Amino acid sequence: MFLQLGHNKLDVYTIARQFVKECYFAVNKFPAEERYILVQQIKRAALSVHLNIAEGSSRKSEVERKRFYEIARGSLIEVDAALDVAADLNYCTPESLQSLGDTLVKCFKYLSGLINSTTK
DSSP: OOOGGGGGOOOHHHHHHHHHHHHHHHHHHHHGGGGTTTTHHHHHHHHHHHHHHHHHHHHHSSSHHHHHOOOOEEEHHHHHHHHHHOOOOOOSSSTTTHHHHHHHHHHHHHHHHHHHHHOO
């Protein structure tokens, strides 16, 4: 917000920020009894994507940067798996989360590209 550093220039950072927002809005529709379980897990994992991209981009070492980007991508996969469970429990449908799913896939592709570019 206040520091104008390298992560602000990354497209994936902007996409991840949108992803967090969409996750927060989506889980607000889940039942109240999931507030401290599935809802919190999805929120934490979504926020982890965004924060690990920011922290990773500030690292000087390519190995460290790659590791943070891998953690971010792992958190994306975690959200996807949690949404599978939510759909199984009829808290949502793939159709109701189409925009979120599109953003998740886009973020995954960008992160995969960043990870692959740091290994060369």
